[in-house]
Amino acid sequence: MAATNTKINRRQFLKATASAVVSLAVVGSAAYYFKDKSSLRDKGFLRPPGSRAEKDFLFACIKCGLCVQICPVHAIKLADWNDGLAYGTPYINPNLQACDFSCDAIQCAETCPTAAIDFQIFKHAGNEAVAPLYKKYPDGRFPKEINPFKVQITAMKRADKIGEAEILNPNQCLAYHGQGYKGTLGHGNKGLLRPPGTEERIRIEETEVNRQICDLCVVYCPLGDEAIVLDKVEDGKFLPKVKDGCVGCGVCQMVCPTNPVAITVKPIDKEPQFA
Numbered sequence: 001m002a003a004t005n006t007k008i009n010r011r012q013f014l015k016a017t018a019s020a021v022v023s024l025a026v027v028g029s030a031a032y033y034f035k036d037k038s039s040l041r042d043k044g045f046l047r048p049p050g051s052r053a054e055k056d057f058l059f060a061c062i063k064c065g066l067c068v069q070i071c072p073v074h075a076i077k078l079a080d081w082n083d084g085l086a087y088g089t090p091y092i093n094p095n096l097q098a099c100d101f102s103c104d105a106i107q108c109a110e111t112c113p114t115a116a117i118d119f120q121i122f123k124h125a126g127n128e129a130v131a132p133l134y135k136k137y138p139d140g141r142f143p144k145e146i147n148p149f150k151v152q153i154t155a156m157k158r159a160d161k162i163g164e165a166e167i168l169n170p171n172q173c174l175a176y177h178g179q180g181y182k183g184t185l186g187h188g189n190k191g192l193l194r195p196p197g198t199e200e201r202i203r204i205e206e207t208e209v210n211r212q213i214c215d216l217c218v219v220y221c222p223l224g225d226e227a228i229v230l231d232k233v234e235d236g237k238f239l240p241k242v243k244d245g246c247v248g249c250g251v252c253q254m255v256c257p258t259n260p261v262a263i264t265v266k267p268i269d270k271e272p273q274f275a
Contacts, residue, residue: 040083041267045091046163046250048076049099050109050117053270060116063088067108067117073192073201075099076108090117092162094250094265095189099162101222101249102194102201104153122156129155157223163248163265165217165228170239173262174214178236181214187259193251196222204255213238217252217263228252 041054048067051057067090068076075097079086090108092099109119130148134140142148170176185193185204194201196219209216215230217240226245230238240252240263250265 040079040086040091043093044095044264044266045093046099046248046265046267048090048092048108048117049106049160049162049247049249050112050119050121051162051270052116052118053272055272057116058085058089060114061089062114062116064113065090066111066113070103070107070111071099072102072107073097073100073194092250094163094253095261096254097189097191098193098250098254100193100251101153101157102192104156106156122159125155125159126152158226158245158247161247161268163250163267165240165242165246165248165252165263165265167239167242167263169260169262172258172260173239174258175230175238175240176233176262178238179214180210180212181216181257182208182210183257184208185216185220185255185257187257187261189254191254193220193255195220196224214257215240216255216257220251220255222249222251223247 047054047057052060063078065078068074068078075092076090077093079089079091081087106119106122109117109122112119130152133142133146133148133151137146167173174181185207189205191204192201193204193207211219213230215238218225218228218230221228223245225243227243228246229241229243231241233239248265248268252263253261253265256263
């Protein structure tokens with residue numbers, strides 16, 4: 001009787017082991033496939049500002065969705081099942097809704113419980129920017145023309161680069177042909193935007209503009225001429241010139257009125273912090 005039980009147990013053990021090996025092979029193959037076929041970057045999607053390098057980000061993100069809930073313009077979405085190992089992680093599609101820093105405090109980073117989106121980057125930049133002011137005015141009595149809060153948030157907006165704007169096809173750009181633009185912002189999307197220097201958000205599909213030469217990507221850039229300017233390339237021809245101050249927020253892509261858009265933001269590769 002004991003021998004019979006031994007045979008049965010051995011048979012069950014071998015069967016279970018074989019099943020486990022097959023399962024691991026399937027999972028491993030799927031993981032390799034999804035990793036190889038990761039589609040977020042291929043789609044031109046961006047990670048939220050402050051996000052770690054992709055390898056570190058996928059390890060650190062627990063897919064809690066807090067960054068999605070707190071974003072004031074609903075720029076952050078969660079990746080779908082067909083996005084492989086990125087499933088459930090946050091991304092920004094600038095074609096639909098850019099990150100225009102409407103929250104000022106970079107709340108997605110501030111609320112992240114695992115620092116997959118690292119707020120320390122912004123905290124450090126903000127503190128460094130205001131330190132000279134507090135050194136000069138130790139009692140905190142600043143002149144009316146100096147607003148330390150604005151100095152701080154401007155530095156925070158510059159602190160992390162999530163992408164880089166580029167003109168893929170100059171012929172698609174209205175300014176390159178010396179053309180203006182009259183109509184609504186964007187290319188038929190329903191995005192929200194807080195124009196620079198204002199506190200109110202607008203819906204771009206409802207915002208009428210009339211520009212003699214199309215320069216919407218320059219006008220609505222949250223970082224202004226330190227990130228992008230309109231450059232004259234020939235008589236009557238202009239092109240947006242992306243500068244080092246561009247952080248890849250995606251606003252230029254969102255407000256571009258051509259279809260397909262003339263200016264796009266591509267995600268950038270960051271150096272992994274962990275092996």
